[in-house]
Amino acid sequence: MSEPLLDVTDLAVSLGRGRARREILHGVPLQVGAGEIVGLIGETGSGKTTLARTVLGLNRVDRGSASVLGTDVTRLRGSRLRDFRRRGTVQYVFQDPLQSLDPDVLVADSIGEGLVARGGYPRADVAALVSAALDLVALPTALGARLPGELSGGQRQRVAIARAMVLEPRLLLCDEPVSALDATNRIQILELLTALRRDGGLGMLFISHDLGSVAGITDRIAVLYRGEVVESGPTAQVLNEPTHPYTRLLIGSAPTLNGAGLGRSERQRLRALLDA
């Protein structure tokens, strides 16, 4: 890999106030290269979203760094952080597209919002770029005249992706982007994300609790367990030769990945190993 798009080194983050404050990430390493899709897999509460939010500059860190194209986002404050966000180099796609789409704002205006905030685009250019972004996610321009509530779940997720892509990001943080979708939409959105990566140097961090849904599209996988990356490597290697009990448990719990799945006693044995 040449210089990584995202280079996270020894990242430690604490959250919460007062006596409830505790360390969530304990020295995490993670890299995403240009044109690469990296899966960040872990159970609920393992710290996946915390890591993504830190890459957006939303969390203070205890130690370590999170560099995007050589800029350590964790050190940016005030106007430098606002400039970084406005540039749109890193974009976030949520599990629930309604988190990024205002229900009272027309789809086209939602998609164009980031361009307007960036400034310097005549109205006609915004409209053309919004139309191109809708086309990129295989939606008709006419759909821009609707409200998010007038779309299907799959269409809404496409709009959320268009809203991210219109800013020509270099890195897309996809946080469980298909978890709320039915099987058909899930496959279509995964295909769309794979195509977006193919067409340029876009890197993606694909966050999921479900190894099965990311195995097919990721180049590499990092397994996050209780705030630590316990295993990482090329996807095939992680799937075929898992070294950590938690990874073995994940693979065993995804029957589509290994045929039969793990028996109950083997699952119990691995859980006991983890709890030891």
Ligand SMILES: Nc1ncnc2c1ncn2[C@@H]1O[C@H](COP(=O)(O)OP(=O)(O)OP(=O)(O)O)[C@@H](O)[C@H]1O
């Ligand atoms: N603002 C906050 N203040 C205190 N604790 C927090 C805060 N945000 C998250 N946490 C805690 O940090 C831990 C990690 O949360 P995070 O959302 O990063 O996990 P996750 O792996 O993304 O989980 P999920 O798959 O359920 O989204 C959890 O124990 C959560 O309760």
